[in-house]
Amino acid sequence: MAHSVRPHEQDLEDQLDWAANAEACAVSYIRNLAAALERGDAELGVDPSAWENTMAAVQWAMLEHVHGRATWPPTITLEDVERMRRLHVLGSVALSGGERSPELYPLALRCMESLVGPDWKCISYEFELNVRALNHDVRPDTGRDEDSR
Template sequence: MPHPDQPFTNEEEEEDLLDEEGENLLDWATTTVVYAVGYIRILADAIESGDADLQVDPVAWENTLNAVEGVMADQLRGHLHGPTPITVEDVERVQRLRSLGSAALSGGERSSEFCPLAIRCMESMFGQDWKHAAREAASCARALNQEFHPRSGT
């Protein structure tokens, strides 16, 4: 390592940049999973209780669930490591959940398959501590949803 007053060589700069890129990817992936679990929890609770307002913006749902599918695919390829091992079946479940959630959010069917599938998806992302993680994530997702997709009159 050079003296602190000496400039980095190109190789050292590249190593620092790769480390920073890796950290940024990990931060993004973690945030993505947190918001995905939050939206899943919010939507599952609303569907289960029969609420007319499903409390999740459809665009936020699509974007977040698409992103989490990418994070899970990166875990499958070994580019990322999460709190639980991810399988192809886990990714397929999230894809199915995204589809069911999108249908419900567009005014279509609220499938009875959604809530049990939501639980399986949250378990695959957080393991046994999914209930605690989902509560915390739902709070974050509600705040984000309100900031970017405010409801009139609320």
């Protein structure tokens, strides 16, 4: 007889999957934003609607982690959630054409570190490739556009 998953367990598993996807998207968007800021690009490379949705989702996932309902390394603290909220607000202003606070770039780096740890540069690149692959932009094995074979 096949093992069946109880509805509550399935809901929890779905929420954890959703939280992991929110984290991956957030890291990818934050990385893109930080890279554009570092280069001084006029275009920040993140859709404002996608930013809003993803940042709200990752803040929810981070609070789930703080309250012990979801876990991933590294440990997320309330201070990390507050930093992410601040990044959400400052990023929203910048993405809508407003002020680019000098706090935005270092805050983006710190938030990536709080999500994936001190090796955020390497990990954030991998997350970006996976998110782009999910969006069918690139092949995850090569990192190249699917159309440029």
